[in-house]
Structure formats: structure tokens, C-alpha cells
Amino acid sequence: MSAIHAAFDLQATKDLLHNSKFYYIICADNNGNYSYVNNHYANRFNFIQSDLVGHPYYITMHPEDTKICEEVGMKCYVEPGKLFPATLRKHDGEGGYIVTQWEFTLMIESGEPTGVFCLGYDITEFTNAKNQVLTIGKALESKNEMLNAIAFEQSHIVRAPLANIMGLVSIMKNMDLGSNLSSILSMLEESSDQLDNVIKGIIKKASP
Secondary structure (H helix, E strand, O other): OOOOOOOOOHHHHHHHHOOOOOOEEEEEOOOOEEEEEOHHHHHHOOOOOOOOOOOEHHHHEOHHHHHHHHHHHHHHHHOOOOOEEEEEEEEOOOOOEEEEEEEEEEEEEOOEEEEEEEEEEEOHHHHHHHHHHHHHHHHHHHHHHHHHHHHHHHHHHHHHHHHHHHHHHHHHHOOOOOHHHHHHHHHHHHHHHHHHHHHHHHHHHHOO
16 A cells, blocks of 8 residues: 555654645554543544544454454564555444454564554445445346246246157148148248257257
């Protein structure tokens, strides 16, 4: 992410994004407590605690995502200077959750780790749209399977009487018919063959 990098200036980044309307910034100390939050984060989650600083980082999170946060935070200590991504759910204040995307990196002062710096943003709308697309895709796939099954079944039902017609045409071709009836029989045979090819195509396409 361009907003932060391995050798970022912590204070400059805070100053730049403290009043951001898009990015969330939080800093957690070595004990996992908030040591800093920018205004956007503070305003979004003040329903949990009016002042988040000094409180555990996980009070804003979905309980199941705390393990993700711990694992990514540990990576920061193991590999200082690197950024690590995390997707985390946060309380929305209405009994549900928003989805947020984060980049974590270790904070170091005087050669010693002082905690983890996190920059994030809300991806709830993107996630919802993605889920809707997947849901619609599954629904269309299910409907297509159902339509193929119906087509397969109906094609077999239609082909039975068609086979009878084709059989009668074959019998009549061996009979002594007048020119008019022979012409009609030829057209009937051609139409039967065309319909038979259509049905065979449907059966082939719809076959499991």
C-alpha cells in the first residue's frame, strides 16, 4: 500500500492521516492496548468506548477475528520492516459488523519495538457486492441446471411421438402414392428430420 512502507515516518504518517475521512489508523502497544487512533477510527467506534486509548485492541472486533489479528501482529515482530495484510470484522454499533482491510507493521523507537502500527479502510460495500455476485452466480447456475434437466426430460417426451411419425413416414414411402401425397410426404420427412436433429442437440447439450 502506498500510504505506508517499510521505512515510514510514524509521526509524519499520523499527522498526514489524523483527519482522514477514508483511512483508519491505530497503534497498539506491546501489550495489545490502543496507544493511538486517528479521528476517523475514533468517531466510527466511539459507541464502544468514548476514548479507546488504553483499552485492548479487540474490543472493536468480531471475536473470531482476534486470532487473525494476533497472528498478523506476531509476524510484525518476527519480520520488522515488512507489511502484513489482514481482513477483520468490526462492530457496526447496530448488532452487525463492517468488514475492514488492514496493513500491519512494527513500530520501532531507539531500536526497540513499541507496538504495531495499523492502517485500514472499510471494504464492506465491496464485500457485499462480491457476495451478491457470487449468490447470483450460484442461483443462475442452479437455474441453468434445472432448465437443462427440464429440457432433457421434455426432449425425450417429445421424441417418442416424433419417432412414431418418422416410422409412419418410412412406411408410407414404400406405398404407391400420388405425386401430391409424395410431395407432402417429402416435406413431412424433411421437417421430421430437422426436428429430430434439434431434439438430439438439446439432449446432447443437457446430458449430465
